[in-house]
Amino acid sequence: MATESAPTEAVVAPSITSEETAARAVQKRFEGLMTVRAKAIKGKGAWYWAHLEPILVQSNDTGLPKAVKLRCSLCDAVFSASNPSRTASEHLKRGTCPNFSMPPSTSSGSSPPRPISSIPPPPPLLNPCTSSSSGRKRSSPVSSHLALIESHSVYIPPPAIGAPPVLQPMPTHSQPIVLSGGREDLGALAMLEDSVKKLKSPKTSPGPVLSKHQVESALSFLCDWFYESCGVVSISSVDHPKFRDFLRQVGLPPISRDLLAGPQLEARYRNAQADADARIREALFFQLSIAGWREGGIVCVSVNLPNGTSVFQRAVPVVTRAPSDYAEEVFLDSISLAAGSTTGGINRCAGIVSDRFKSKALRNLENHNPWMVNLTCQIQALHNLLKDFTIDLPLFQSVASNCVKLASFLNTNSPVRSVFHRYQLNEMGYSGLLRASPVTDSWQLVFPMLEDILTSARPIQMTLLDESYKPVSTNDPVAGGLAEMVKDMQFWTNLEAVHALVKLVQDMAREMETNRPLVGECLPLWENLRSKVKEWSSRYNLEEGPARKLLDRRFKKSYHPAWSASYILDPLYLEKDASGKYLPPYKYLTPDQEKDVDRLITRMVSREEAHIALMELMKWRAEGLNPLYAQAVQVRQTDPLTGKLQVANPQSRRLVWETCLSELRSVGKVAVRLIFLHATSCGFRCNSSMARWLAARGPGSDRAHKLVFVAAHSKLERRDFSNDEERDGELFAIGDDDDVLQDSPFGDRPSA
Structure with missing residues (x-):
């Protein structure tokens, strides 16, 4: 048999290192020792296996097992596994192990110590109430807990065969059978039983074995996740015992927060800073995006590049409503940092987009630097439009005033509130107070109240039509x-109209933030x-004039000449005329x-080029772009995520001026700077924890700034402009809009 298997082994052997x-061989030795130990713990082997545990030692380079060791479960000492019997004699019997106590019989050599599970129970107490036909007494089952503690009980020998059962009196000095320490011993007893169970069953096998490269990669990804989140x-969560248990289960070593906030953070920051500087340095020009002036606290500065990417620069702690001259200092410092010592310097800054309105700083910079285009954020313009509606739209004022009265009454009148909550539970599955906000200039406070009343329309109607409400309305x-107002259909129509108008502008602002x-x-x-406002007024049979007047007023306040110039110079908006020209x-x-x-x-070109630029502009207006290139720029494709049509190659809008329209040199220099400019300042936003770290100006502020920079750089690189706190809020929001508003964005009109 050996001679037949030899050739096979000769063929296989070269492929195995x-x-x-x-x-x-090491693995086989380990499995054999584990088998011997499992049998010994069950009482079929040497006593010392209850205290010695085989373990595998892996190589740091290859991750393969290289040796088998024996670990003492009492003191965690590690020994060679070549001779377990000798190890037990020298470590356990000779008293080397500080946690091992040897029975006297073992020290004399008469018999080795036995596991607790193999010790027979003491003789049972007699039960005089049970007997067999032969006169022998059978003991009743006794709790295993009491069987282990017999120091205070008295053993009664069995009577002779045929003799009547006699119960011997207890000695006067004896105590009833109780735990020695009272109730406190129950915990100790449970620990003892747990130890017995561990001795009876072998320990679980070690977790997965990862190579050195796998461990390093996993820890690197884990660090990135901590920084990006x-x-x-919290970085301090790495010290949580459950998290450490998780790392141990997947075969990873523990991580210290000092490492995360120290060497690892420094390395990530240096890499991110170098990458950001290189991207800005390679760009021909850039735009500053500055957000946070409106709220106060933390102002985030980013740099928009012509290729459509954004790079985080810094976060500046400021007070609420910082003065305009301080804002101008922040703008100039940010421009200097971004421009650096490269060719072109400050001239490379094509402009600024900021969320602060009526800022003298933006106008001053534009006056002193005519090549700049300084804009206000259009998301803030839409929010200000909602503020205009809240203050100056009569329909908004009347609806908000009626809703405040209704919500306050339902919240404060106890009997009516109880009925209302009952109907809420029946109709909506939950109950609660309505948000009641006074009519102020903050639409963020008024709009949630309108939503609450519109969502609870049916419970409100049923409450005010309930029989118990009649005495209240009479008195x-x-x-x-x-009650009369709720029965009036016009109240609900007006409420729905105001809600629809705010939702319309809100959705547009949210879409701007995404796109x-x-x-x-x-x-x-x-x-x-x-x-859309015109459609809204037609849908609800309302006069368009008041809302349109406020809309036009806000448009004039937000308007910048760069809107018109960029619209004319952008090939995306070229139109085909009757002659086939674009x-x-x-x-x-x-x-x-x-x-x-x-x-x-x-303004954006030199005085010497001004008349040339106007002549080129007239040529652009008369001839436009080659139809083939114009069609290529305007090609659209469906976005797989949103399902909407989007420009297939956004960068072609700017590149066509640098290639196909190179003869329009003066206008082209203006066009390539205007076309890539962003109209919103949305980008990375600091959450509440970041703002708190950055606002605390102390020894650790530098570390906080580095941590925020690493997180922001990673998010902008992924083009992730979402806010984790807001997404969590949406996740835990009660219900969905579709539960109440089915057929339209604003639901069916409640019936009277």
Whole structure:
């Protein structure tokens, strides 16, 4: 048999390395010792296996097993596994182990110590109430807990065969059978039983074995996750015992927070800083994006590059409503940091987009640096439009005032509140107070109240139509007036209209935050908003004039000449005329906006080039772009995530001026700077934890700034502009909009 298997082994052997052969032998030795130990613990082997545990030792280089050791479970000492019997004699019997106590019989050599599970129970107590036909007494079952503690009981020998059962009296000095320490011994007894169970069953096998490269990669990803979740996941959570248990289960070593906030953070920061500097240095020009002035606390500065990417620069702690001259200092410092010592210097800054309105700093910088285009964020413009509606739209004022009265009454009148909560539970599955906010200039406070009342429309109607409400409405004029108001269909129509108007502008602002529109898109976006407001007024049979007046007023406050110029120079908006040419859409501009295009272009070029630029602009207006290239720029494709049509190659809008329209040199220099400019300042936002770290100006502030920089750089690199705290809030929000508002964004109108 051996001679037949030899050739097979000769063929297989060359494909197996010596290290793998040795590892297999070590693994086989380990499995054999584990089998011997398992039998011994069950009482079929040597006593010392209850205290010695085989373990595998892996190689740091290959991750393969290289040796088997014996570990003492009492003191964690490690020994060679070549001779377990000798190890037990020298370590356990000779008293080397400090936690091993040897019975006297073992020291004399008469018999080795036995496991607790193999010790027979003491003789049972007699039960005089049970006997067999032969006269022998059978003991009743006794608790295993009491069987282990017999020091205070008295053993009674069995009577002779045939003799009547006699119960011997207890000695006068004896105590009843109780635990020696009272109730405190129950815990000790449970620990003792747990130890017995551990001795009876072998310990679980070790966790997965990872190579050195796998461990390093896993720890690197884990560190990145901690940094990118900065402020949401605490770095101190690495010290949590459950997290350490998790790392041990998956075969990873523990991580210290000092390592995360020290050497690892420094390395990540240096890499991120070098990458950001290299990207800004390679760009021909850039735009500063600054957000946080409106809220106060932390102002985040990012750099928008012509290729569509953004790079985080820094976070600046500021006080609420910082003065305009301080804002100008922050702008200048940020421009200097971004420009550095590269060619072009400050001239490389194409402009600034900031969320602060009516800021003298933006105008001053634009006046002193004519090549800059300094804009206000359009998301903030839409929020200010909602503020205008809250203050100056009569419909909004009347609806908000009626809702405040209704919500306050339902919240404060105890009998009515109880009925209302009962109907809420039946209809909606939950109950609670309505948010009641006074009519202020903050639509963020008023809008949640409108949503609450619209969502609870049916419970409100049923409450005010309930029989128990009639006495209340009879005695209280306010209650009677509210009942009539709720029965009136016009109240719900007006409430739904106001809710729809706010939701319309809110959705548009949220879409802006996601898509981050460019400056050339501003005019179409505002025109789209005008058409939606017109549809809104027609749908609810309302006069368009008041809302349209406020919309036009806010448009004029937010308007910048760069909107018109970028709209005309962007090849994406070229239109085909009757002759087949693709020409800029001048017909959509007002006469004043046409003049803005000329003024802005001549401002952004030198005085010597001004007349040349105007001549090139006239040529652009008359000839436009080659139809083939114009069609290529305007090709759209469906976004797989949103399902909406998007420009297939956004960068072609700028590149076509540098290639196909190179003869329009002066206008082209303006076009390539205008087309890539962003109209919103949305980007990385500090969460509450980050803001608290950065605001605490102390010895650790430098570490906080580095941590925020690493997190922001990673998020912008992934183009992730979401906020984890807001997403968590959406996750735990009660219910969905679709549960209440089914057929339209605002639901069916409640019936009277």
